[in-house]
Structures are given as C-alpha cells and as structure tokens.
Amino acid sequence: MKQVTIGFLILIAIAQPLRAEQPQDIILSHALQAKQDNAAFLGFDGMRGEQFFKSQHNGGDWSCASCHTDNPAAAGLHTVTKKEIEPMAPSVNPARFTNTSKVEKWFKRNCKDVLNRECTAQEKGDVITYLVSLNR
Amino acid sequence: MFSIKVWDLPTRFFHWLLVLSFAGAFLTAESERNRDLHVLLGYTVLGLIVFRLLWGFIGSRYARFSSFVCSPKVVVLYLCQLIQKQAQHPVGHNPAGAVVIVLLLLLGLGSGLSGWAVYEDIGADWLTEWHELISNAMLVVVCIHITGVVVSSYLQGENLITAMVTGKKPGHVNQAIASNVTSLAWLLLAVVIGLWIWAWPASKDLNWLLHTLSWQ
Numbered sequence: 001m002k003q004v005t006i007g008f009l010i011l012i013a014i015a016q017p018l019r020a021e022q023p024q025d026i027i028l029s030h031a032l033q034a035k036q037d038n039a040a041f042l043g044f045d046g047m048r049g050e051q052f053f054k055s056q057h058n059g060g061d062w063s064c065a066s067c068h069t070d071n072p073a074a075a076g077l078h079t080v081t082k083k084e085i086e087p088m089a090p091s092v093n094p095a096r097f098t099n100t101s102k103v104e105k106w107f108k109r110n111c112k113d114v115l116n117r118e119c120t121a122q123e124k125g126d127v128i129t130y131l132v133s134l135n136r
Numbered sequence: 137m138f139s140i141k142v143w144d145l146p147t148r149f150f151h152w153l154l155v156l157s158f159a160g161a162f163l164t165a166e167s168e169r170n171r172d173l174h175v176l177l178g179y180t181v182l183g184l185i186v187f188r189l190l191w192g193f194i195g196s197r198y199a200r201f202s203s204f205v206c207s208p209k210v211v212v213l214y215l216c217q218l219i220q221k222q223a224q225h226p227v228g229h230n231p232a233g234a235v236v237i238v239l240l241l242l243l244g245l246g247s248g249l250s251g252w253a254v255y256e257d258i259g260a261d262w263l264t265e266w267h268e269l270i271s272n273a274m275l276v277v278v279c280i281h282i283t284g285v286v287v288s289s290y291l292q293g294e295n296l297i298t299a300m301v302t303g304k305k306p307g308h309v310n311q312a313i314a315s316n317v318t319s320l321a322w323l324l325l326a327v328v329i330g331l332w333i334w335a336w337p338a339s340k341d342l343n344w345l346l347h348t349l350s351w352q
Contacts, residue, residue, distance in 0.1 A: 067168075080172050080339055102261055113168050 023090050023097035023132045030128065033121035041122065049130030052123055057115045064114060064127070073134050089134040097128055140312035142227055143303040144196040145321035150188050151300055153328055157181045158244070162275065172337035175255055180328060182248030185241055187324060196313040198228030205238060206231050218291070225292045227307045233288070236281045243274035
C-alpha cells in the first residue's frame with residue numbers, strides 16, 4: 001500500500017509540468033480582464049505590443065527594450081546590474097508565460113520602472129501577443 | 137547604582153549599521169532601478185550578521201549568546217512577571233528581548249542568503265517568494281523589537297535606546313564590561329564603509345542621491 005501511495009505521488013510530481021499554463025491561457029485571462037475594464041475591447045494586437053515594448057512612456061527614460069533589447073528572442077542585459085536576462089520570446093525560451101503569478105509579479109515590478117504606473121490588461125495582452133508571435 | 141558600560145562598541149556599531157542596511161535594503165526592494173544598491177545593502181546585512189554570530193561567542197559579557205539565550209520556559213515566566221510588575225530587569229538583554237534578537241539574526245541570515253541565491257539565479261521561483269516572505273517577517277519582528285524596547289524603557293524607567301548609543305546602563309560597578317573593544321569596532325566600521333565605497337554602484341552618484349531626496 002505504501003509503495004502504491006509513493007508511486008502515485010511520483011506520478012503526480014511527473015505530471016505536474018504537463019499541467020503548466022500555456023501563454024495562450026495567460027493571454028486569455030488578460031482578454032477577460034481587458035473586456036471587464038473596457039466594454040469596447042477589440043482584442044490584442046501584436047504590432048501595438050511591439051510598439052509599446054520598444055517605446056518610452058510618460059516621459060520616462062526606459063522602455064522594455066532598454067533591458068530586453070529590441071530583439072526579445074535574444075538574451076537581454078539588465079541596464080543597472082549588467083546581468084543577463086533570458087530571452088522573452090517563448091519560441092526561444094519555452095518557460096516564458098507559463099506561470100501567471102510570475103508574469104504578474106514581473107509586469108507589476110517592471111511597469112512601475114518603465115511607466116511609473118501599473119500596466120493595463122490591454123497593454124500586457126498586446127505585449128504577450130507580440131512576444132508569442134516572434135519566431136526563433 | 138552607577139552608570140556602567142554594558143554594550144561594547146562593536147555590538148553598538150553592528151546594531152546601527154544593521155538598522156541602516158536593512159532599512160536601505162527594504163527601501164530599494166521595489167524597483168529594478170535600485171537593484172544594485174539593494175544587493176549591496178543585502179550583502180552588508182549578511183556580513184554584519186555573520187560578524188554578530190561570531191561576536192556572540194567571543195564578544196564581551198552581555199554580547200555573548202550564553203548571557204541571554206534562554207529556554208522558552210524562562211521567557212514565559214519573565215512575561216508573566218512583567219504583567220504582574222514583578223519582573224527583575226537584567227542588565228543585559230531581558231529574556232523577551234533575547235527571543236526577538238535570535239529571531240532577527242535568523243531572519244536576517246535567511247533573508248540575506250535567499251536574496252543572494254535569487255540574485256545568482258541559483259534557485260527556482262519559490263526562492264523569490266521565500267526571500268520576500270522572510271524579509272517581510274523580519275520587518276514585523278523589527279516592529280516588535282522597537283515596541284518591546286519602548287515598553288521596556290517605560291516599565292524600567294530607563295532609556296534603552298540611548299543605552300544602545302552610549303553603551304551605558306544603570307548597574308553595579310562589578311556588572312560593567314571590562315573593555316569597550318574599541319579597535320575592533322572601528323575595524324568593523326572601516327570594513328563596511330570600505331565595502332560601500334569599493335562596491336558602490338556607479339549609477340547611484342551624487343546626482344542620483346539629490347534627485348531621490350528631492351523627489352520624495
């Protein structure tokens with residue numbers, strides 16, 4: 001009986017990564033939030049996400065690209081600490097956008113640095129759509 | 137009763153340097169812009185605590201763990217006596233304060249080590265969560281420590297905060313520590329300030345400081 005229980009637990013542990021969220025799940029949850037924020041929500045746009053990613057906002061001196069570079073399929077470099085940042089595009093780095101709480105934590109932290117405010121669901125959804133659309 | 141030396145200079149320098157480093161690390165935690173400074177202050181916290189752990193074994197009388205670490209039974213007894221206003225106030229740390237100090241040292245160690253692991257990308261995502269949890273717990277214990285010091289100061293009729301500045305408390309002459317260990321204290325201060333000068337991030341120059349101060 002004990003072996004069966006242990007075997008079962010190991011199976012659950014192995015199956016755990018299979019249950020991980022996909023970028024599409026995270027885009028969908030942002031779409032639901034965006035719809036709630038704005039009844040006229042028309043979906044996400046990767047082009048708009050790219051523009052958002054590469055521009056400065058609210059008179060700030062940073063864009064997302066300041067650290068992640070203009071090519072999110074390549075590794076970035078932290079402007080302050082000069083440490084490497086793994087690529088943002090899931091095509092290159094499949095671990096990206098597979099954990100909602102991690103995604104939200106970093107959006108919250110980094111949006112404050114770049115925009116001096118938190119990002120809207122529309123902005124986040126656009127950016128993720130852009131990053132997901134990038135090929136290797 | 138005389139005014140006698142209780143806290144040696146290294147213990148006091150450690151205390152106030154820890155206050156500065158921990159407060160600074162907390163204030164620079166929320167932004168990637170200050171990540172460099174946050175890491176430097178976090179490493180300072182870690183180094184200071186390692187020093188204090190050693191000092192707890194080889195330091196002067198009241199700085200030693202053997203003089204204040206006590207069993208939970210003694211702590212509960214002390215708190216009961218405190219409520220009944222029958223507590224004897226030791227010259228060094230009282231049993232309730234001792235618990236808080238041990239907690240602060242452990243949490244500071246955990247916060248510093250987990251922060252280091254996060255910065256070096258050693259651990260998984262849960263390490264980040266733990267780093268935040270431990271650091272927030274430490275802030276809570278800091279608040280308990282400050283409250284305890286204020287309450288004890290009132291109950292004992294002596295200012296325990298200035299005691300951590302001057303090192304002096306009321307007591308009998310034979311309770312005083314033999315030496316202030318001044319030279320080691322200045323060495324500690326020199327090492328910390330030396331580290332800050334040597335490793336201070338280039339992005340945090342005088343302009344940054346003036347900007348930060350005027351902005352807040």
